[in-house]
Amino acid sequence: MSMRWGMTVPLSGVPLAEHRVVYEAIADAGFTDLWSSEVAGADAFTPLALAAAWSPAMRLGTAITPVFTRGPGLLAMSAAALAEAAPGRFQFGIGSSSPVVVGDWNAVDFSEPYARSRDMLRFLKAALAGEMVDHDFGTFALRRFRLERPPATPPQILLAALRPGMLRLAAAEADGVILNWLAPTDVATALAEAKSAAADFDVAARIFVCPTDDAAFARNVGRRLIAAYLTVPAYAAFHRWLGRTEILTPMWEAWASGNRKGALAAIPDEVVDDLIVHGTPDECRAKVEAYARAGITVPVMALLPTPALESGGRAALLETLTALGR
Known part of the structure; x- marks a missing residue:
């Protein structure tokens, strides 16, 4: 069973500037990973940049950073900076996101999501390795781009995938895959499409957890x-x-x-x-472990509101994190 145990950050109700105590509680509870997302709250990188400084033992990941909402060079620079701040501890999850996030909220054309994800994956692998990139990838073309500060330890790149084509792309070209919105019983169906992946291929999944009876x-x-x-x-x-x-x-x-x-x-x-996932913290923990038994190597909880959390403030949050830990 996976020894990794992740939590989605930042957490609601706590300003980013005050997250140090939250990160410390997460680490003390036995969590190994902090993973961010990017929809309409915090961006994917800032919470992890704080964690890189405040939680030097934690592994960090983005799940996901959209491939449309930043230009290729800027996306590579952001990932390189975080990889430099947390050497060997950062996994870079990318994905197509959705027409709402990309088009309605960021005024970018959401077209050819598979091709854009493939092309960005190929570009990022080269750029983060310190290579000069001068290439027409199909969905975008770059001229003579090279990172001024390539990370000494390039981050592993994980690709968000839902269906066979993207799952097979992740298995063939990425270092891992990010799954979302599935039950433990669905994991085998998804991973059957990634059976060509290398032995060290990571499988992360965001799991919504509502710890209440x-x-x-x-x-x-x-x-x-x-x-x-x-x-x-x-x-x-x-x-x-x-x-x-x-x-x-x-x-x-x-x-x-x-x-x-x-x-x-x-x-x-x-x-x-x-x-x-819902129930008491013990029941929630057992249900998340079912994902690990099914093949998820990086289960990442996303904490949902509960009556206790809504009424109990920060003390209830820290107590809940401790109860969900390993």
Whole structure:
């Protein structure tokens, strides 16, 4: 079973400038990894730059940094700087993100996500190794780019993947893959498409965790997340591929008609329980360990709100982190 144990940062309710105590609590609880994301909160790099200085024993990762929202050179510079700040401790997760994040929020054309991800992966491998890059990759072309500060230890590059084409690309050309929005029972289906990967290929997964024994509360939180994410075309296609077409079609149909309440009501408890970890901290920890047994080498929790966290403030947060640790 994986000895790595990750937490998504930053955590809600704590300003970034005050995260040092949070990172210390996470480390003291037995977590090995801090992983950031990039949607509409903090950017992917700043929380990890703070962690590089404040938590020198922790491994760091981005899951994910979009391949569209920064130019290739800037993306390479950001990754190189973090790799220099945390030598040997940083894994660089990239992915296509979504039309909303890329197009609606960043005013960038979201086209050819597979090709853009492939081309950025190939560019970053060369650039972070210190090579001069002068090449037309297809979705972008660069002239004579070379990092002024290539990291002495280039970061491993992981590729976010949902379906066979991207999973096979990750296995063939990346150092690992990042999975999302799947149950432990789905892991084998995904990894069957990455069977050509090297033995040291890392498999990271973000796992939504709602540590409360109030199942009704957790399922309500889970339904809102499922409706928000699994109606995105890429995630909808992913779950059709995983075999959830029949059980999720009522949600998709209600959502498409504009019936948001109906879409939430159409999500069965069994789907929420498959995709959202909830229960006591001990139960949550056991459920996350099921992902590790299924083949996830880097399980990364994403902490969801609970009544205790909402009313208990920072003390409740630190207590919860300790309870979820190993």
